[in-house]
Amino acid sequence: MGKILELTVEDKLYTTKYETDSRSHIKVNGDLCRTCSSKPCLRFCSGDVYKINPSEPDQVTVNYENCLECGTCRHGCPFNAIDWQYPDGAMGVKYRYG
Amino acid sequence: MSAEDTVKVDAIVVGGGPGGLAAALTMAQGGLEVILVERGEYAGSKNVGGLFYGTILNQLIPDAFKQAPIERTVSKRSITYLGDGTHMSLTFGADAWSQPPYNNTYVVHRAQFDRWLASQVEEAGATLLEGMVVDGLIYEGEGAGRKAVGVQLRGDEAFYADVIVLADGANCLVSEKVREELAMPGGKIKQEYAVGVKEIISLPKETIEARFNLKDNEGVAYDFLGVPFEGLIGGGFIYTAKDSIHLGSVARIESLVESGFTPSGLNDRFKQHPAVSRLIDGGELLEYSGHMLPEGGYDAIGSLTANGVMIVGDAAGLLNMSLYKEGTNHAMESGMYAGQAAVAAKEKKDYSRSGLALYEEKLAEGIALKDVKKYKDLPDILTSAPELLSLYPKKINQLMVDYFTVNAEPKAVTQKAAMKNFMKDMSKIKLLRNAFKARKLM
Ligand SMILES: Cc1cc2nc3c(=O)[nH]c(=O)nc-3n(C[C@H](O)[C@H](O)[C@H](O)COP(=O)(O)OP(=O)(O)OC[C@H]3O[C@@H](n4cnc5c(N)ncnc54)[C@H](O)[C@@H]3O)c2cc1C
Ligand code: SF4
Ligand code: SF4
Numbered sequence: 001m002g003k004i005l006e007l008t009v010e011d012k013l014y015t016t017k018y019e020t021d022s023r024s025h026i027k028v029n030g031d032l033c034r035t036c037s038s039k040p041c042l043r044f045c046s047g048d049v050y051k052i053n054p055s056e057p058d059q060v061t062v063n064y065e066n067c068l069e070c071g072t073c074r075h076g077c078p079f080n081a082i083d084w085q086y087p088d089g090a091m092g093v094k095y096r097y098g
Numbered sequence: 099m100s101a102e103d104t105v106k107v108d109a110i111v112v113g114g115g116p117g118g119l120a121a122a123l124t125m126a127q128g129g130l131e132v133i134l135v136e137r138g139e140y141a142g143s144k145n146v147g148g149l150f151y152g153t154i155l156n157q158l159i160p161d162a163f164k165q166a167p168i169e170r171t172v173s174k175r176s177i178t179y180l181g182d183g184t185h186m187s188l189t190f191g192a193d194a195w196s197q198p199p200y201n202n203t204y205v206v207h208r209a210q211f212d213r214w215l216a217s218q219v220e221e222a223g224a225t226l227l228e229g230m231v232v233d234g235l236i237y238e239g240e241g242a243g244r245k246a247v248g249v250q251l252r253g254d255e256a257f258y259a260d261v262i263v264l265a266d267g268a269n270c271l272v273s274e275k276v277r278e279e280l281a282m283p284g285g286k287i288k289q290e291y292a293v294g295v296k297e298i299i300s301l302p303k304e305t306i307e308a309r310f311n312l313k314d315n316e317g318v319a320y321d322f323l324g325v326p327f328e329g330l331i332g333g334g335f336i337y338t339a340k341d342s343i344h345l346g347s348v349a350r351i352e353s354l355v356e357s358g359f360t361p362s363g364l365n366d367r368f369k370q371h372p373a374v375s376r377l378i379d380g381g382e383l384l385e386y387s388g389h390m391l392p393e394g395g396y397d398a399i400g401s402l403t404a405n406g407v408m409i410v411g412d413a414a415g416l417l418n419m420s421l422y423k424e425g426t427n428h429a430m431e432s433g434m435y436a437g438q439a440a441v442a443a444k445e446k447k448d449y450s451r452s453g454l455a456l457y458e459e460k461l462a463e464g465i466a467l468k469d470v471k472k473y474k475d476l477p478d479i480l481t482s483a484p485e486l487l488s489l490y491p492k493k494i495n496q497l498m499v500d501y502f503t504v505n506a507e508p509k510a511v512t513q514k515a516a517m518k519n520f521m522k523d524m525s526k527i528k529l530l531r532n533a534f535k536a537r538k539l540m
Contacts, residue, residue, distance in 0.1 A: 004299060004381050005370050009362040012297065012386035019139070044354055046295045046361040046388030068388035069144060071269030072293045072361075075390075076351050086271060088252060090139040090229035097298045097342070097385045098145050098209030 009048045013066050021091040024064040025084065026073075032081035034058045044076040069093050107131040109440050110249050110259040111224075112232045112272055114141030116150075117411025117429035118265030119215045122224040123158055124437025130444060132224040133257060134216075135249065137231040142212030145267070146296060146389035148337045148344050149319055150211060151427035152202040153465075154434055159218055163199050167210045169339035170317025171200030174310075177421065178373065179491040180324035185373035186495045196316055202427075205317045205337045205344070207298075230254065235262060235276055235407070244280060245405030245450065260449045261440045263408050265433060268390040270413035277400065280407065284400040289415055290477060292332065293354065295361040295388045296346030297369070299381035303341045309377060310338055321421055322374070324495075326367040328488055329357050331480045334368040335423075336377060343378055345369060348423075350393060350480075361388060393419040396474035402461070403454045408436040416466050420473045428466035435460035479535045485528070486536055493520055 026049070033039070039060065041050040047066040050073075053059040069092055073082045086092075109125050111118045114136030122134045138144040149172065155162045163171075173196045176189035195201040220226050236248040236256050248258035264273045268291065277284065301309075310318050322334040332349030347365040354361065368374060392398070392415045399415045402408060410416070411429030418424040439457035443449050461467045480487065500516035507515075 004378055004383060005366075005375055007366075007383060009360065012362060012383060015383050016386050040355045043358060043360050044293070044351060046293055048360070048362070068386075069269065070293055070388040071390045072291070072351055072388075074269070075291050076355055086137055086231050089137055089231045092144075093387075094139055094143045095146065095209040095385065095387055097207040098142055098147065098212070098387060 013047065016068070017094045017096060018065060019091045019094055020065050021087050024062060025087040025092070026062050026064045026067065027083040028060060028062055029081040029083070030059050032079040033060055036079055036081070038078070040076055040078065041073060041082070044072050046070045046072060049073075067092065104258060105133075105255070106258040107133050108259060108444060109133075109261045109263065110135065110257055111263045111265060112249060113265035113267055113411075113413070114138070114216050114226070114228070115145050115212060115265060115267050115411060115429060116215070116426045117267075117413070117433040118263065119212065119219050120154060120158060120430040120433030121263040121265060121410060121437045121440075123219045123222055124434045125440050126219065126222040126224040128437065128441035130441060133227055133259070134219065134224055135227045135230050135232050135251065136216070137229070139229050140213050141216035141226065141228060142209040145208040145212050146294070146387045147208040147426060148205065148296070148335060148346065149423070149426070150204045150206045150208075151424055152199065152204055153427050154430035155215075155427075156199055156202065158430070158434060163204065166204075166206075167214050168204040168206055170205045170312075170315050171195070172203040172205060172319045172337075173200075173312070173316035174318045176318070176320045178320060178322045178324075179495050180322055180326055180371045180373060181492060181495040182325055183372065184495055184499055185371075186491075186498055196313070203319065205319070205339050207339065232272055234272060235279070237279065243405070246276070246280070246407045261406055261408070261443060261454070263410060263433070263436050263440070264413055265410050265429070266413050268392050268412040273409050273413040276404070276407060280404040282401045282404050285394070285415070286397040287394055289392055289398040290350065290352075290394040291390045292348050292350045292393045292419070293361050293388065293390050294346055294348035295365050295386070296344055297365065297386055298339075298342050298384040299345055299378050300342045300384050301378070301381045305380070306338050306341065306343065312338070315340075322368065323487055324491060326364070326371055330354060330359075330364070331487070332364070334365075334374075336374070342384060343381065345374075345378060348391060362386075391419065391423075391425065392417050393477060395419060395477050396467075396471045399470070403451050403457055405450050408439065408454055408457050410436045416470060418469045418473055420476055424469065428470070431464055431466045432461060435464065473538070475538050479538060483532050483535050485532060490532070493524065496520065
């Protein structure tokens with residue numbers, strides 16, 4: 001069956017439109033991440049924003065440009081390490097269908 | 099800044115979803131001077147949904163369904179259990195659903211629909227301020243007399259109003275902050291959230307109509323549970339738009355974290371089930387989206403009124419998270435009541451908590467809160483009896499497989515074996531207890 005079944009999350013995010021802000025609306029407290037062994041943010045995020053930092057595996061990188069602004073990380077991070085604010089007006093995700 | 103430069107209106111609404119738009123419309127129709135602030139470039143650009151229930155919409159804008167950008171009207175609904183290589187559905191359709199007002203159930207693209215609704219609100223006289231973020235409220239007074247008097251716009255000035263309606267949706271940073279700052283009592287339990295992701299998949303109109311057996315602008319709303327969602331409090335849906343399909347999955351955040359699935363991965367499991375994949379075969383992805391839903395139900399709803407403030411819609415937790423997933427009409431109903439309370443408060447010149455009491459009085463009399471209350475035990479039931487979403491449908495599905503399997507046995511033997519297999523692993527007492535619980539799911 002066709003390609004629609006084989007899309008990766010990157011492929012999917014490529015179809016979503018954004019106005020990318022020059023600064024991040026997400027800040028992570030790395031001291032708390034160090035103590036977090038399960039790192040659920042790698043999984044619960046609908047926009048695949050959090051990734052293991054390759055040079056510091058107990059830290060995560062934040063690809064804020066992919067954020068769908070769902071808010072899941074504000075409830076799913078067990079250590080409340082994520083400071084998430086709304087992007088500036090008209091910035092961030094811009095759904096055409098929604 | 100001098101006093102003349104200060105912007106002061108009767109009412110400010112924070113958020114241009116169905117809740118905020120209904121509030122702004124009601125207040126503008128009632129003669130109030132209203133500003134609605136929306137952080138997206140246009141109202142709808144941050145919003146995700148599937149069906150729009152139009153009861154309040156058609157009340158506030160007579161025959162709205164005739165002009166609104168509705169993709170298809172829902173003429174057929176179904177619930178499907180997805181097994182391992184099997185599927186079992188209950189489908190219902192009604193001829194009346196293909197006649198105006200189409201059972202008030204519409205498939206819409208929310209980014210386009212909310213934008214249209216905002217244009218109607220503007221036409222009614224409200225001012226839309228799009229592309230502006232409200233960072234918080236401005237207060238006067240101390241203690242019990244503390245009241246909200248305005249909103250702080252990010253990177254800009256403050257705007258002042260007698261009353262502020264908070265309609266900032268499920269991811270409601272402003273409402274959360276105001277609850278704390280004005281010490282508004284919370285609900286019995288903490289709000290709980292689910293996350294939903296959705297794919298809009300394009301297919302030719304004719305293909306959709308042939309595949310789903312539809313005429314003209316008829317559409318379907320199919321809900322799914324079963325194997326792709328095993329261990330999760332969640333399910334999937336397919337709604338048909340004109341020349342695209344909404345395919346999405348929703349799961350409670352804690353259950354998702356436990357399962358280890360990503361939201362996108364969960365939607366893939368759903369999409370790849372053979373009973374589902376054939377419905378979207380040949381389609382192309384137009385857009386991927388994500389959004390939360392408040393699922394704590396009635397017990398998570400706290401006080402919704404404070405001095406100069408009312409909270410409506412998803413920010414108030416007014417979603418019916420049963421199979422109906424009703425949020426749009428509940429948001430509009432609460433927005434309408436908040437608007438009516440603001441109009442009455444202006445007549446009395448009393449915007450204090452007691453001056454706005456009409457809002458929660460109307461809400462208590464209305465449909466949204468009653469429906470959310472009817473399902474108040476649902477969050478608890480789904481956590482305490484996960485069999486209801488997994489084991490039992492699975493068992494019934496197996497019963498169907500055993501029952502309909504064509505083999506060389508006489509029917510009496512097949513049926514007896516099917517029943518025996520069905521009762522295996524099922525505690526009769528638990529079955530009874532759960533049957534009682536299941537009634538509350540309906
Ligand atoms: C996947 C999914 C499927 C759904 N399916 C259905 C369905 O089939 N039927 C149904 O009835 N409901 C459904 N819902 C629920 C429905 O979408 C919501 O209940 C409804 O949108 C709530 O309306 P609202 O106005 O309260 O919030 P929203 O529609 O979320 O609107 C909130 C608005 O406030 C704006 N905002 C937030 N903060 C600020 C700020 N600080 N400054 C300025 N603006 C701000 C946002 O940009 C947004 O436009 C679904 C939801 C999801 C996620
Ligand atoms: S879940 Fe929270 S604490 Fe853990 S790694 Fe991610 S951001 Fe850090
Ligand atoms: S808001 Fe949603 S998409 Fe954005 S970082 Fe948080 S979980 Fe990911």
